[in-house]
Amino acid sequence: MGIVRKTKSVKLLLNEFDKNSSAISVITLIERLSLKMNKTTVYRVLDKLEEDKILHSFLGKNGYKWYAKCNGCSVSGHQDAHPHFQCSDCGKVDCLPTNILIPKIPNRKVDISQVLLQGKCDDCYV
Amino acid sequence: MGIVRKTKSVKLLLNEFDKNSSAISVITLIERLSLKMNKTTVYRVLDKLEEDKILHSFLGKNGYKWYAKCNGCSVSGHQDAHPHFQCSDCGKVDCLPTNILIPKIPNRKVDISQVLLQGKCDDCYV
């Protein structure tokens, strides 16, 4: 049903994404907001923000859930074909503005494509 | 250190991949072999088979670990740039022989690229 009430928890979470341009893992959010809200609330609010296409989620390298602000997504059409890049050194994750070309797969209908690239980011690349 | 001894567990696991051409989730393997070996052993043997490049692993749609036979991988060079396809209906996962073209990303060094496509497979596509 998405977000109905602008509660303190919703504002706190949105604020985290406003002050940070890259993706944030749920684990980090729970840790960072541990004094201000319960982990159950973190999970539930993130769920709703994703329903409303304000955030989108994906899985990082260990299967942990990450969230990032949606850019150019509407409730009707969620545009999540962009790849995500995770640094194997510092663990940071970014959404890449690039668009990956997924070739037609015979006998299959592709609905979702998830691309996770791993390597060294700008800061960690010596 | 990889596989050193050809134990019963190793043979049983390899046998599962021989009789099945698509990828198998660890969960399925543990379930299927529950009478013949412990889940700890399943995890440990799979680890070693991956070290030896006999199997390769990747994460399915819920972050669960899947394994599949390596094809054209050697201990020196592991070729895992192929995408994986998971059916959203039956859950089956296949390695696709296609090769995805990952564009150069500025300021970043890409070492691993993981592509998970989701949709309807041949059997479930009405």
Added chain:
DNA sequence: TTACATTTGCAACCAAGTTGCATTAATGGC
């Protein structure tokens, strides 16, 4: 201000994967 549905906190739970350690079983040398 009130009423009521939505949201939250809490505690208990679930399940995938890991760890430590004592026991078992491959393997190489004889």
Added chain:
DNA sequence: GCCATTAATGCAACTTGGTTGCAAATGTAA
């Protein structure tokens, strides 16, 4: 084939990301 060595296994307990049920708190429309 037998034995000693050491890798591999089983087991039970644990870790941890994520979920659930329910009572209490809180946002909002009237």
